[in-house]
Each structure stands twice: as C-alpha cells, then as structure tokens.
Amino acid sequence: MNIDFNTAATLAIACWATGSLLGLFARRAPALKLPGMVLSLAGSMVMAGFIAFYWALLDRPPLRTLGETRLWYAALIPLVGFLVEYRWKIGWLKYYCMALAGFFLGINMLHPEVFDKTLMPALQSPWFIPHVVVYLVGYVLLAASSITALHNVYLQLRSKKNETGESVSHYLALLGFVLLSFGLIFGALWAKEAWGHYWTWDPKETWAFLSWLAYLGYLHAYRYKIDRSKLQWYLALSFIVLLVCWFGVNYLPSAQNSVHTYTQS
C-alpha cells in the first residue's frame, strides 16, 4: 500500500515540478506552454487516479482520516489554480497551488497512514460524502483565496496596482463561503440523524462555526465598502482559523470530549 502511495505521490510531484518549470520557461519560449500545462494537469490526474484506486481498495470513500482528505486537497487545489488562469488569465496562482499540493503529499509521505478499512457506524450515512466533499471544495477555494490575498498584500507592499487580484480573492472567498454554509448545514442535518441533535457546541462544531463567522465578517465588511486592500490582510489570515478547525482542534484542551476527533490520522 505504502509503496503505491509513494510512487503515485512522487509521480504527481514530478509532473507538477516539471510542468511548473516548463511554464516558467514558456515566458521566453512560448512553445513550452502547452506541454507545461499538460504535465501540470497530469499531476492532478495521477492523484485522481490514485484516489479512485484507493477507494476501490478500501471499499469505502477515502474521506475518513486527515491523511485521506489531504489526498483530495492535493488533487483539487491545482485545479483551482488552473481554473483561475482560465477564467481571469492570472497565471501565477497555479504555481502556489501546486506547491501547496506537493506539500500535502509530502506530509503524507512523512507520516504514512495506517491502512484501515473500517468505518464506524456513525459515519455510515448518506450524508458522509456530500458533507465532507462540500467542505473539501470549500476549503480548497478558501485556500486559493488566501494565497491570492497574500500575493495581493505582497504586491501592495511593493506599491503595485492590482485590481484583478483583489476581485479574484473576493470571488474565491464568496464561493468558499457558500460551500462552508452548505457544509455547516449538511453537518447539522446529519448530526440530527446520527447523534440526536443538530447542534451541540462540540469543539469541532464550534470551530466550524468560527471559520464560517470569519468569512461572514469579511463579506459584510466588503459590503460596507471598507478599504478592499486592507481586507486582503484579513482574507490571508482567515485561513488560519480554517486550519485550526481542520486539524488543530484535536490538540486543543476542549477536544477531550469531542465526538468528532476520529479524523485524527
């Protein structure tokens, strides 16, 4: 099992790395642009193929442990980068996205997963896939939004004007917020079926609520015409709350009696 993952991950990282290099050289030699794009895309395809293979092997969707969800991020984050390039003609985001994807795979290589087929009864629910997938995609969009915002901050510090960048970080945050809202409500509806009540202020729920509030605050500040360039800082930092929610919760004192800490890898 291990070997298969390492092969797939190494292959994906190699695709992204050479794809990125070709993409960078393509500024001088435009003929390299297409092969660069194809290779970058191939990296994500390799991961998608591996996920499909792993799913079949496990007999359950690989969405249970943190390590398993990192596989999905690794496959999806570069795709957001490619979409942003396609949509807004912003090319640099994809490099950050591929680097982040490589980073996630790196974590998984350093901490091999325990290969475990079991799925506890509470997770055996029709809600499992929609709830987790909606959150996954939301996190991916918000990660891309944060990276964009960070890049915008960097450009501001060098006093460059950059309106497209600010609208990209905004729309990514908006779409991410929509998915977070769905994830939160799907989670509540599922909790009612599985644990009897839709909301119990469990630490995981509390942090999911906090992340949602962070973006709710952003949207209202944006609406109130607060200086948009200042909000880039806010967007860049909001992702930290998401990170705590994603894997930090397990380490907080409040997590002792959480029913949702099984995602620990």
Place this chain on the structure above:
Amino acid sequence: MVVVRRRWFETPWEFRESALFTAVALCIGFVIEYATSGSDIALLRLPGNAIALSLFAVLVLSIGLGFRNTPAVKWFGGIPLGLSLIVAIAVLSLIGGILPQEAVISGSLPARLGIHKIFSSWPFALIILLFLANLGLSLSWKLIPFKVQNLQFILFHAGFWIALSCGIFGSSDLQRFVVPVEEGKANNVGYTMDSETPQQLPFSVFLHDFSLEEYSPQLFLYDPHSDKLLMDKSQATIDVRKGTTASWKGVEVLVIEYMPSALPGKDGIPYLADHSKGIPFAKVRISTGSTQREAWISTGSPTLRPDAAQLGNLYLIMVPGAPKSFRSAVTVQDNQGHAVIANLEVNKPVNFMDWKLYQMGYDEKAGRWSKLSLIEVIRDPWLPAVYLGFFMIMAGNILFFWNGIKRQEVAS
C-alpha cells in the same frame, strides 16, 4: 496631511460606537453572570417562549418600520453594529472552542463567570439577543417594501434569524433521555445525561434482540512489557482471512485456515459453531528464519479465553474487529394502544408520536454479546422551525452562488 476624523458619538455612528456598545454589553453580561454565581438562566417553556419570541419579533419589526429614518435605529440595524456583534460572538465561541465546556468546581472565578458553559451564559444570551435585534431591523428594511432583488438577502437573513431564535428560545423544550433496555424486557423510564433522576416516559420500549456485526478480526504482535501492539511492516491493519500474510521483523505469518465462528474442540482443533455462540478462530503458520510451526489462535469472548501464539517475548494475537453496525429490534408502545415494531440502528432513528428514537450504545465490555441496548429518545417541538430556517439559508446560498458566478462575468 490633515485627517478630519469624526468625533466620538458624532452622527452617523460607526464602528467605534458599535465596538464600545458591544464591549459594554459583554461586560454587563459577565457582571450579571458573576452576580448570579453562574447559575442557569431560567428559560420559558411552551407556550411562554413562543409568545415571548413572537412579541420580540413584532417589536423589532415595528421599531424598524416605524423609525426607519431615526439615526439611532439606523445605527442599531446597521452593518457596523452587526460586525461588532459578530466579533463578540466569535470571541465567546473562541472561549468555548478552546476551553473544555464541562462542570467545574462551583465558586471559582471561572465558574462564576460562566466560561465553562459559555453557550448558556448571560454574556452569550445578551449578545445573541442584540444580534437578533440588529439582524431583525436590517431585515425589516429589506422586507418592506418587498423587491425581488432583495430575495437573496431575505432568505439568508430571515433564515438565520428563524434558525437561531427558534434554536435558542426552543432549547428549553428539548427533551432527551437515555433508556436502557435489556433483551426480553421493556422499559418506560429514561435518564438524562447529567442527572440520575429517572423520568417517566409516555411510552415504553421492549427489546426483542440486540445484535452487533463486527469487521474481520485483525492480527497483531503484542508486546506485554510495553503493553503495545506492534504494527505489521506494511502499516496496514491485517484483516484475518484464509491466505492473509503478515510480517514483522524476522517473523512471517500465513493464515492457512479461518473459521469466523467456531468453538474450541477437545483435541485443540476448533469446530464450526453457530454465530450466536462461536468466536473467530484462525490457524496460522509462523516462520522465523529456519523454523516453522503452526498454531490455532482465537479472539476470545467474555466466556472463552483467547488463544495466542507465543513468539519469544512476544505474542501473536487476534483482536476482534471494530463494530461495523449494531441494531436493536424493539416494540415501542404507549398506553393508548399505539405500537410500532422497528429496527433501531445508528444513523437510522425511528419516529414514534412526536419522539425520535436512536440506537445509542450497548454494553461495550460484552461487545457482540451485549444483552443491553441504550436507546436515546428525543423530543424537539421546535425542530420544524429550525429546519425552515436552514432551508431558507440554503435557498439563499444557491442564489448567492448563482449571482456570484454571474457577477464574475461582469468583473472579468
């Protein structure tokens, strides 16, 4: 450069006044909490809470509509105060998300300030009430006059208003009890999680049968000195099946025979038995370097000793698989003669009158052999209202997504 700054309390009020107001509200909340020594807020039950909530809604809407041009009211329903209150809710949630929310020694300062039950404390209640007022005012202005383009706003904000207010005002009507039932017996008494006082229920639960299915058992190498289970080289948990192989440093194990349900025989060879009595047995071939031997191992049960194979200081053991599913066949019955026969399972609750019944747990020490089932029964008359709010938010979400995509076209 001369910056002309608005002075404090100069109209229109903005963030500074909002932040100050919110901070004062938080302080008042903590002072009340301290003065009442962290005792619980008495909440009204139906119909009192429904009446109070309706009055509150009518009050907010009429202030919003009657005084829509008054600066103070405009400020009270505006985004600056809304944002300040969101920050306050975030701060309180942060406390609740970091500190364990559990019973502490009463009388200590944290206990008196209620930070270990922050979500039912006075500061939280006060901020939520202000939040509902703020949200309600902003809603009143978008509701009347009604415009189709405001639909997204209305769905989001009214949905959230309904879900939040009904969830909180209705929490006093939420009843949840655990009903322990033994096989072949009925019970009509429930217990709450934190108090031992039994509660008479309007129905009884009879347990016909409790059954539990397990995943395949697993092979481990056990080190009694460190009390640790050693993982196989491949880092995979090893499901025991005929032909399964596993390897640890210098030890190769092959499963040559597997019986999912068997009983120990006289000559050390197990024989197949019914699922209700038998336990898993496996015959393994253990190879260490040049030597090779075979042994029967088993998982054991509350009445049968497990069989392990000794390997120097270590033991090769077979551990029962994790629970895959468990269910209770029950009959639920009230005194008016209504009865329902049902299978309760995790994630598959069953409705009875206005109660919902959940498979919660069992005697974990006995595992598969448990004769006891823990059934949770819950009644929440406010649930439809909260769900209405959820569905409105989701509808608003779809519109928001749609408009977001559309607006992107304009931006690019």
